[in-house]
Amino acid sequence: MAFEPSTGVAAVRAGMLAGRAWGGAMSLLRFAIVVAGTFLGLLAITFFIGRVVPIDPVLSVVGDRATKEVYEAARQAMGLDRPLIVQFFSYVGDVLRGDLGRSVSTGRLVIDDLARVFPATLEMATTGIVIGVALGVPMGVVAATRQGSLVDQAIRVLGLLGYSVPAFWLGLVGLAVFYAGLGWVAGPGRVDIFYDGLLDPVTGLYLVDSLIAGEWDIFRNAVSHLVLPASILGFFSLAYIARMTRSFMLDQLGQEYVTTARVKGVPERRVVWRHAFYPIRIQLITVIGLSYASLLEGSVMIETVFSWPGIGNYLTTALLNADMNAVLGATLVIGAVFILINKISDVLYRILDPRARR
Amino acid sequence: MSVPLLEVEGLTVTFPTARGPVDVVRGISFSLGRERLGIVGESGSGKSMTGRSILRLIRPPGHVSAGRLVFDGIDLLALSERRMRALRGARISMVMQDPKFSLNPVMTVGEQIAEALLTHAKLPRRALKARVLSMLEAVRINDPERVAGLYPHEVSGGMGQRVMIAMMLIPEPDLLIADEPTSALDVSVQAQVLDIIDDLVTGKGMGLILISHDLNLVARYCDRILVMNGGEIVEECRASELHLARHPYTRGLLAAMPRMDEDRDVLPVLDRGAWTTGAGT
Numbered sequence: 001m002a003f004e005p006s007t008g009v010a011a012v013r014a015g016m017l018a019g020r021a022w023g024g025a026m027s028l029l030r031f032a033i034v035v036a037g038t039f040l041g042l043l044a045i046t047f048f049i050g051r052v053v054p055i056d057p058v059l060s061v062v063g064d065r066a067t068k069e070v071y072e073a074a075r076q077a078m079g080l081d082r083p084l085i086v087q088f089f090s091y092v093g094d095v096l097r098g099d100l101g102r103s104v105s106t107g108r109l110v111i112d113d114l115a116r117v118f119p120a121t122l123e124m125a126t127t128g129i130v131i132g133v134a135l136g137v138p139m140g141v142v143a144a145t146r147q148g149s150l151v152d153q154a155i156r157v158l159g160l161l162g163y164s165v166p167a168f169w170l171g172l173v174g175l176a177v178f179y180a181g182l183g184w185v186a187g188p189g190r191v192d193i194f195y196d197g198l199l200d201p202v203t204g205l206y207l208v209d210s211l212i213a214g215e216w217d218i219f220r221n222a223v224s225h226l227v228l229p230a231s232i233l234g235f236f237s238l239a240y241i242a243r244m245t246r247s248f249m250l251d252q253l254g255q256e257y258v259t260t261a262r263v264k265g266v267p268e269r270r271v272v273w274r275h276a277f278y279p280i281r282i283q284l285i286t287v288i289g290l291s292y293a294s295l296l297e298g299s300v301m302i303e304t305v306f307s308w309p310g311i312g313n314y315l316t317t318a319l320l321n322a323d324m325n326a327v328l329g330a331t332l333v334i335g336a337v338f339i340l341i342n343k344i345s346d347v348l349y350r351i352l353d354p355r356a357r358r
Numbered sequence: 359m360s361v362p363l364l365e366v367e368g369l370t371v372t373f374p375t376a377r378g379p380v381d382v383v384r385g386i387s388f389s390l391g392r393e394r395l396g397i398v399g400e401s402g403s404g405k406s407m408t409g410r411s412i413l414r415l416i417r418p419p420g421h422v423s424a425g426r427l428v429f430d431g432i433d434l435l436a437l438s439e440r441r442m443r444a445l446r447g448a449r450i451s452m453v454m455q456d457p458k459f460s461l462n463p464v465m466t467v468g469e470q471i472a473e474a475l476l477t478h479a480k481l482p483r484r485a486l487k488a489r490v491l492s493m494l495e496a497v498r499i500n501d502p503e504r505v506a507g508l509y510p511h512e513v514s515g516g517m518g519q520r521v522m523i524a525m526m527l528i529p530e531p532d533l534l535i536a537d538e539p540t541s542a543l544d545v546s547v548q549a550q551v552l553d554i555i556d557d558l559v560t561g562k563g564m565g566l567i568l569i570s571h572d573l574n575l576v577a578r579y580c581d582r583i584l585v586m587n588g589g590e591i592v593e594e595c596r597a598s599e600l601h602l603a604r605h606p607y608t609r610g611l612l613a614a615m616p617r618m619d620e621d622r623d624v625l626p627v628l629d630r631g632a633w634t635t636g637a638g639t
Contacts (some may be wrong), residue, residue: 261392263454264474264525265447279464338502352510354464 001051028184035339042335043095046328047088055322060104094334101325105318109330113314118189118333119204121303121310124230125295131234133288134242140245143251145272155242162295167232174228186224195221198262210245233299237291244287245280249293252276282353289345361431363533363565364412366426371407371416371589382407383588387425392535394559394566396576396597398611399586405569408586409535411536413450414442430532437486448478451526452535453555456542457518461510468506471525478529493524497554516547518627520554527558533565541571552579573600573611 047259062074074184079090094101100110120144142156179187186192190206195218199209208228210219252258253276300312311330318326371383383404388395397405411422414434427434434442454460463468471490475481480565481489494502510518521538528535532612536555540548556579559566570576574585577597585593585608593605602607610628 218434221414256454256456258520258526260454260460261473263413263446263452265443265445266473267443267477273618274465275462279462299548328635352464354466 024099031343035343037336038339039332040092042331043092043137043328044088046331047091048084049089049140049264050324050327051084053322055180057104057324060322069308078256080124091328100329102135103318103326103329104323105321106243107328108323113326114311114329114333116312117309117314117330118200118203120308121296121312123205124226124233124308124310125208127226127230128233128295129288130291131231132237132291135234136238136241137245140242141249141272141277143242144249147250153245155246159239159243159246162236167299168305169238170232170235171229171302174232175305178228185228186221188225188305190225190308191218191221192225229302230300233295238293241284241287245284248280248283249276252280272342279346282349283354284346285345286303289341293338296341297334362391363430364390364552365426366408366412366424367427368423369408369411369427370423371404371411372421372423374419374479380543382589383411386586387546388584388591388594389564390567392532392563392579393582394567394568396570396580396583397570397586398570398576398583400571403586405586406537409452409567409569411500412535413446413452417553431540434509436581444478446532447474447526447531448529448532448534450533451529451531452537453519453539455524455538457510457513457515457522458542460519460522461511461518464508465511466506467508467510467521471521471528473504473526475528478584489528491526493528494521496527496558497524498550499524515543516551519543519547523551523555523558526566527562530562533567535567535569537569538571539568540575548575555579572604573615 002213004287035337058071058075058080062070066074080086082090091101098111100114102115103109106113139158143152146152175187178184182297189196199206199218202212206222207219209221210216249272253272255276257270258275261271261292268274296322297312300316302308303310303313304316310342311333315327315330315334317323318330364451367638368385368388368596369383369387370381370385372379374382386404393499397408399405407416407420410416411424412427412434414422414437414471416422422435424435432445434445437445454588455520461467464541465473466639468487468490471493472486477487491508493501494505499517499520500501503566505513505517505521510521513521519542520637523539534555540551541556543551552575555566555568558564566580568576568580577600580597583593583597585603585605587607593603593608595603600608601611601612607628610626613626614628616625
């Protein structure tokens with residue numbers, strides 16, 4: 001390398017590239033193992049807890065007046081007479097084939113139910129997190145740059161409210177004011193009753209489906225139904241995101257390299273956004289990811305208040321009915337969402353933080 | 359030294375505390391031509407605050423006041439924040455202490471140097487790049503093209519500090535404040551970094567304020583020395599005459615330095631009673 005610097009460097013580069021490809025394959029494999037392990041663990045825990053709880057899934061099928069013979073027949077039909085471990089592995093086998101079983105309470109395949117309820121939650125949660133990020137991040141930054149000012153105090157109070165106000169109360173008050181009182185938004189449900197069932201479920205997201213179908217009326221109606229619950233969810237994530245952004249920014253603004261930027265004569269706006277805010281994008285991704293994941297779990301309170309047929313509602317109903325297939329299926333979806341969001345944050349980390357790149 | 363580059367009169371920096379306001383710099387006065395001035399003192403003596411207050415970078419709730427704070431005929435205290443910003447970097451610049459903390463971790467070295475220049479001058483891309491690379495060469499970085507693309511965590515401390523110097527000198531300021539520029543570095547690279555600063559500063563006929571706690575170092579690289587203690591200037595002398603210093607604090611500092619050619623069992627410690635006036639110290 002000392003004699004022929006250019007070819008030497010090229011060889012090292014090529015070696016590094018090959019190493020990187022190999023490392024990439026390895027990390028993909030490791031990722032697959034981690035995901036599979038996480039899923040298996042999640043399945044096992046949910047499955048065994050579901051079998052241990054003192055509720056009888058057979059009773060929820062045959063009713064409590066069935067004869068012993070009918071009960072036993074149903075029990076065998078459901079495969080519940082087999083040893084627990086056998087049941088577990090047969091369930092895992094089914095899941096791998098894409099069969100989540102049939103829901104006792106709705107009588108439909110769990111996978112079909114999930115295809116119906118998850119998009120409802122996804123639509124609301126995504127709108128909510130967009131509102132939360134779009135408002136929460138700038139609010140946090142502004143609060144930090146004017147620490148102690150009136151604006152800062154106002155944002156902190158708002159953040160405190162987001163922490164302490166119960167969701168269902170805010171939902172009810174929101175409905176009372178904006179729906180019943182002012183009539184600015186539509187009431188509970190995803191669309192008005194006479195639009196219901198008109199859309200072909202392509203994605204299950206009403207906003208997207210109505211656009212695909214070119215149904216502007218339905219789109220407008222769906223928006224007006226979505227605005228209030230999504231804003232309330234947005235408010236809660238906004239409160240959290242703004243608080244975290246504020247404290248990250250305060251920490252950043254005290255850093256030496258922010259002073260360095262000021263020494264260079266960089267305008268304050270650029271100091272704040274380019275020098276102080278850039279590094280915290282990485283921490284914010286974690287905060288936003290967690291916040292989004294918790295919204296995707298489905299807010300049972302909000303979904304109940306707004307009669308929103310989402311996954312939170314579905315899971316709660318299934319739990320109360322000892323509908324174990326539905327519970328397991330919904331838990332799996334939520335677990336998958338968590339893993340996916342975590343993985344996306346990891347990738348974004350690597351893109352945004354030069355220190356995490358290899 | 360006909361017209362001084364910087365005139366400071368009665369500079370005071372005050373911070374409010376729970377027990378009332380505390381003056382960390384107490385009405386100090388000095389002036390500076392296109393020469394190398396050293397400010398020495400222990401931690402908390404107010405030397406860094408003096409440097410930062412010249413750039414008006416004391417963050418609230420800290421407060422700066424002075425009878426006169428004039429740079430090249432410009433009254434710094436009367437400037438709007440906007441005009442002050444135009445001066446920072448372009449005419450007065452500051453090398454910070456530790457490149458590990460003072461370089462932005464998510465911007466490449468080249469970007470950060472370029473930003474220092476772009477803030478004050480519009481330049482076409484190509485010329486900008488050429489300037490950055492030649493500046494990196496000026497601070498004796500061998501492979502400027504490669505280093506410009508590195509992130510701060512990928513360079514060593516000594517190289518980081520040379521990058522810092524490049525960044526602060528690229529707009530060709532008239533006054534450079536170097537605030538403990540080598541305290542975070544290994545002894546072996548300290549001299550290297552200071553030599554670079556010295557070369558560039560004398561080569562361009564700039565003024566330099568070298569802030570340090572290291573008497574030897576300051577004596578070697580400066581023309582004049584201010585010794586600060588408890589927010590006040592207790593001694594002012596030519597660097598070559600440091601050994602003639604009379605103030606008990608300076609004498610104490612000098613006495614506390616071990617020498618190669620002597621054999622002492624115990625180094626003397628400072629006897630603060632010899633000079634404290636009572637207030638605050």
